[in-house]
Amino acid sequence: MFSFLKEYQNLNKAIVNVIVAEFFIQLVNCTFMLILPLYLDRKGYSNEEIALFLTIRFLGVFLLAIPVGNLIKGKVLKPFFNLSAVLVPLFGLTSVLFISLKLTYCIYASLLLWGASFTLMQIPITPYILRNSETKEHTAGISLSYSTWSFAGILSGVLIALLDKINPLFFNEECILIIFSVLGFGGIYFMSKVKIIEIIDDGTKIHQISKQKKYDWFLIIKGLIPTLIIATGAGLTIPFISLFFDKVHHLDKGTFSFVSSIAAVLVVWGALLVPKIKQNIGYKIAIPTTQALAVISLVALATTQLYNQYSMALYIAIACYLLRQPLMNMAGPMTSELVMNYVGKRNREITSALTAAIWSGSWVISGFFVKIMFSKNYEFVTIFLITSIMYAFGVLTYYFLISDYGKREKQGLIE
Numbered sequence: 001m002f003s004f005l006k007e008y009q010n011l012n013k014a015i016v017n018v019i020v021a022e023f024f025i026q027l028v029n030c031t032f033m034l035i036l037p038l039y040l041d042r043k044g045y046s047n048e049e050i051a052l053f054l055t056i057r058f059l060g061v062f063l064l065a066i067p068v069g070n071l072i073k074g075k076v077l078k079p080f081f082n083l084s085a086v087l088v089p090l091f092g093l094t095s096v097l098f099i100s101l102k103l104t105y106c107i108y109a110s111l112l113l114w115g116a117s118f119t120l121m122q123i124p125i126t127p128y129i130l131r132n133s134e135t136k137e138h139t140a141g142i143s144l145s146y147s148t149w150s151f152a153g154i155l156s157g158v159l160i161a162l163l164d165k166i167n168p169l170f171f172n173e174e175c176i177l178i179i180f181s182v183l184g185f186g187g188i189y190f191m192s193k194v195k196i197i198e199i200i201d202d203g204t205k206i207h208q209i210s211k212q213k214k215y216d217w218f219l220i221i222k223g224l225i226p227t228l229i230i231a232t233g234a235g236l237t238i239p240f241i242s243l244f245f246d247k248v249h250h251l252d253k254g255t256f257s258f259v260s261s262i263a264a265v266l267v268v269w270g271a272l273l274v275p276k277i278k279q280n281i282g283y284k285i286a287i288p289t290t291q292a293l294a295v296i297s298l299v300a301l302a303t304t305q306l307y308n309q310y311s312m313a314l315y316i317a318i319a320c321y322l323l324r325q326p327l328m329n330m331a332g333p334m335t336s337e338l339v340m341n342y343v344g345k346r347n348r349e350i351t352s353a354l355t356a357a358i359w360s361g362s363w364v365i366s367g368f369f370v371k372i373m374f375s376k377n378y379e380f381v382t383i384f385l386i387t388s389i390m391y392a393f394g395v396l397t398y399y400f401l402i403s404d405y406g407k408r409e410k411q412g413l414i415e
Helices: 003-010 013-042 048-073 078-101 104-122 125-131 134-168 172-190 203-213 216-234 238-247 252-270 274-307 312-343 345-375 382-408
Strands: none
Touching: 003 134, 013 078, 013 104, 013 125, 013 134, 013 238, 013 252, 048 104, 048 134, 048 238, 048 252, 078 104, 078 172, 078 252, 104 125, 104 203, 104 312, 104 345, 125 134, 125 238, 125 312, 134 172, 134 252, 134 274, 203 274, 216 312, 216 382, 238 252, 238 312, 238 382, 252 312, 274 312, 274 382, 312 345, 312 382, 345 382
């Protein structure tokens, strides 16, 4: 059952330490994703206002993504990771302070800077792994990095549930956000252990070609179209899952956090299986199949609102959530590696930046749409079903991309 773990034994220690530092940043991210909407709700903010605040977080990532992507090309990446390890938890703390004081414009500023700081880890991490590890270790490195979100979700979910059981009044939403923001500073220690002479470029020849022709925009756009569709749909749903369970099924923060931690365990297990899955069945079957099953699970989750007066609706919603999370996230490391190989070495940094920009930018746009839909009294079920339709279309475009990848591979165009 756990034989796949041997795939990770040979990873460079410096890469592992950077990934652990990423875990601490994701610890802050996961906690804010779970608890921030509830904290804002408890402070008296409406659904529309909450949607706008969450949108501002992703706006910070969007605004800085492409500049960071251009900046990191040909640069040592450790300083970017160091900055992120300090600034993400710091701006997490300041945002909690401003929310408690109800300083609206300061909340916007702190969340914007929080998102911007997150890009300093999020964008360079995949190019860092690809630069500083052997080709045969790329999938394992990307999968482990991708799993930090889930590992952080497990720890934050379990701890929040325990704290809620110990004393829900003392360990309220504000206290929990402060505790996990402070824990986030742990990434600084692991970054201090990173001792490596980084490989700056992917090779002299690649660097010379880059000067003659900077980017292959046609390839980059083709590679990122599925990401754009999936990300836009995700932005309508993922930031509001905790609100869905709170308002539709009246699940308290402790119980939902525990459920989320179970989902994260499944996500980790699925993500760490990716090297084996890729080896045994390949991209063409693995990516569309896992994503298609995730779409079905999301439809079933959304429709529980239609019969939420029955007690079974909550259990069905939890079961669908536990299925949807690992299925959708299992495809992540594979699609990331697929796109990076598809666009080629010369285009990796800008593709990583554009991927972050797409996810954040689409979530900004989606957040505004959700704000409008909440103001027009749209139900969660309607919003989530729109996501399902977009996901289904995204799965189809991934299938076409994988087919084109296969053709280019046969022609010797994939490096």
